[in-house]
Amino acid sequence: MTNIETVTAVSTLPPPRDSFKIDWIRLAPLLYTVGLFVLWEIGVRLSGLPHTILPAPSRIFEAIIQYWSPIWKNSLQTLYTTVLGFLIAVAAGLGIGLFIGWSKTIYAGLYPIMIGFNAIPKVALVPILVIWFGIGTVPAVLTAFLISFFPIVVNVATGLATIEPETEDVLRALGARKLDIMLKVGIPRSMPYFFGSLKVAITLAFVGSVVSETVASNNGLGNMMASAQSNFNVPLVFAGLLMLAIEGIAMYALMAWLEKRMTGWAHRSTMSN
Amino acid sequence: MPLVSIENVDMRYGGPTGTLAVSGLDLKIDRGEFVAVVGPSGCGKSTLMKLTTGLHIPQSGTVIVAGQEVTKPVSIVGMAFQNPTMLPWRTTLENILLPLEIVERHRHRLRSHKAEYVAKAVRLLETVGLKGFGDKFPWQLSGGMQQRANLCRALIHEPELLMLDEPFGALDAFTREELWCVIRDLHASQDVTIVLVTHDLRESVFLADKVVVMSARPGRVISEHVVPFARPRDLDILYQPAFNDMVQRLHGEIATARAAA
Numbered sequence: 001m002t003n004i005e006t007v008t009a010v011s012t013l014p015p016p017r018d019s020f021k022i023d024w025i026r027l028a029p030l031l032y033t034v035g036l037f038v039l040w041e042i043g044v045r046l047s048g049l050p051h052t053i054l055p056a057p058s059r060i061f062e063a064i065i066q067y068w069s070p071i072w073k074n075s076l077q078t079l080y081t082t083v084l085g086f087l088i089a090v091a092a093g094l095g096i097g098l099f100i101g102w103s104k105t106i107y108a109g110l111y112p113i114m115i116g117f118n119a120i121p122k123v124a125l126v127p128i129l130v131i132w133f134g135i136g137t138v139p140a141v142l143t144a145f146l147i148s149f150f151p152i153v154v155n156v157a158t159g160l161a162t163i164e165p166e167t168e169d170v171l172r173a174l175g176a177r178k179l180d181i182m183l184k185v186g187i188p189r190s191m192p193y194f195f196g197s198l199k200v201a202i203t204l205a206f207v208g209s210v211v212s213e214t215v216a217s218n219n220g221l222g223n224m225m226a227s228a229q230s231n232f233n234v235p236l237v238f239a240g241l242l243m244l245a246i247e248g249i250a251m252y253a254l255m256a257w258l259e260k261r262m263t264g265w266a267h268r269s270t271m272s273n
Numbered sequence: 274m275p276l277v278s279i280e281n282v283d284m285r286y287g288g289p290t291g292t293l294a295v296s297g298l299d300l301k302i303d304r305g306e307f308v309a310v311v312g313p314s315g316c317g318k319s320t321l322m323k324l325t326t327g328l329h330i331p332q333s334g335t336v337i338v339a340g341q342e343v344t345k346p347v348s349i350v351g352m353a354f355q356n357p358t359m360l361p362w363r364t365t366l367e368n369i370l371l372p373l374e375i376v377e378r379h380r381h382r383l384r385s386h387k388a389e390y391v392a393k394a395v396r397l398l399e400t401v402g403l404k405g406f407g408d409k410f411p412w413q414l415s416g417g418m419q420q421r422a423n424l425c426r427a428l429i430h431e432p433e434l435l436m437l438d439e440p441f442g443a444l445d446a447f448t449r450e451e452l453w454c455v456i457r458d459l460h461a462s463q464d465v466t467i468v469l470v471t472h473d474l475r476e477s478v479f480l481a482d483k484v485v486v487m488s489a490r491p492g493r494v495i496s497e498h499v500v501p502f503a504r505p506r507d508l509d510i511l512y513q514p515a516f517n518d519m520v521q522r523l524h525g526e527i528a529t530a531r532a533a534a
Contacts, residue, residue, distance in 0.1 A: 167358040173326040174375040174430070175348040184374065239306060257467050265362045 043262040055235040059225065060242060063235035070224060075243045078209055078221040081137055082247075085144025086205040093201070094194065095150040101186065103179075118150045123211050133229025140212040140220060147208035155197035159190020166263045192266035195259035202251045206244060274340065276466050277302040277325055283322050283491075289457030296491035299333070302468060307460050307471045309477030310485045311523060317492030318470040322436050325468065326350045339433065348376050350434045351427035355442040357410075358417040358532075359411030359426075364408035369394045369425045376430045390463040393427040400462075401455050409444060417448035420454065420488040428459070437469045441476065450508060453479055459504060474520045474527075475511060478502075484523060488530045495530060498523070 044056040087164035129139035213222025294315040327346040
């Protein structure tokens with residue numbers, strides 16, 4: 001609890017001058033995270049819960065250090081399957097989204113099928129994937145892909161389907177073909193939807209790969225947590241969860257940055273005008 | 274021979290039992306003429322635009338533009354709507370150049386003659402009072418400025434026919450009058466035929482050579498009025514009795530047409 005002492009030490013210093021102002025909004029994510037862990041720690045210590053039920057953060061960090069080698073190896077494995085599945089989902093989602101958004105008939109025909117497919121819990125597909133490909137990396141990658149491509153498809157198709165009729169009229173009156181309208185308007189217009197959907201998709205991809213690793217794999221964080229759980233090594237289970245949260249936040253931040261970078265114009269204007 | 278000739282056209286939306294938008298529509302527009310179309314709302318003014326540009330093909334009757342019966346979109350037109358629909362990911366200049374990437378006659382020349390086309394777009398921007406705004410994105414422009422850019426986009430490929438669908442409807446009164454003058458000067462300086470669909474009777478009388486009044490749905494032409502005021506017209510004309518008399522007469526006609534519906 002050294003940080004509490006540091007905080008008090010800082011507050012005894014003379015008040016900061018006007019030129020030095022603390023940017024509370026920038027600091028908020030860090031402070032709130034630290035706050036969560038502090039509350040958690042205090043809660044566990046006061047209630048005296050055994051660490052086989054709910055380990056305190058200090059115990060979890062201990063486990064991370066103790067099992068660093070397998071944690072690191074399995075984290076990389078999970079990141080690998082997730083990102084690979086996600087990349088396939090991006091390629092397929094973009095392709096299918098453009099295909100569906102191309103014509104109203106295709107849209108009408110494929111949409112219900114997609115919805116039905118998306119309604120299937122992906123964990124139910126893992127056994128089938130195992131029959132086809134055996135256990136391990138392949139079903140994890142495919143589960144990550146299957147779970148994350150739907151939001152990409154829907155968003156790209158929506159971007160294409162909501163072109164303003166006036167824009168289409170102006171271009172069609174000039175003799176534009178369907179391909180012209182798609183290339184000049186439809187695809188650029190659907191890019192903000194596409195990049196927006198990546199944030200949802202990457203988070204879902206983690207769900208997919210971990211589910212598959214838990215059920216049918218000999219490595220990855222899902223498998224590590226499953227075997228730790230069967231040994232009642234609860235701190236290691238939580239260590240795995242923490243690593244997943246960190247990877248998830250990092251990838252989400254990357255997608256958010258990419259979105260801002262690629263389609264900054266969409267954040268400065270309203271799409272409908 | 275007129276540039277646009279619409280003869281006894283019926284247009285029905287949504288199948289044989291759908292709404293009849295226009296019925297027995299007859300209209301002739303001469304080359305170089307400025308025609309304003311007014312009428313009660315829902316009288317098929319926008320249908321008239323779509324018929325003329327070939328976006329809709331009528332169920333009966335003929336539409337002839339530049340000596341040819343319209344069976345597909347005619348690329349000699351430029352269009353501008355109330356909603357400027359600038360593409361937000363392109364700069365104003367790139368937006369204006371968009372039609373050149375589409376129109377058959379220009380699209381193959383665009384890459385090799387880029388400088389020439391850009392120079393032309395810059396000149397157009399200057400004509401409408403947007404000098405130096407080409408590098409700005411549309412969302413950095415005000416509504417009136419976007420509408421000016423919209424006019425440039427409609428004119429860049431030198432259309433013979435410019436179709437304007439209530440282009441100034443969403444603007445404030447002062448900006449609107451400024452843009453009236455922009456359109457007036459464009460029409461005077463370029464060899465272009467303009468069809469303006471509008472709700473604003475003062476706008477129609479100030480700008481047009483001929484005001485066409487349409488009936489309530491199903492729309493047809495009730496009357497055509499030649500505007501007698503000499504060109505070039507100044508904004509002062511808006512306050513002259515003869516001008517207001519004409520506006521009032523048109524107003525009366527449309528009120529009757531509405532009541533008949």
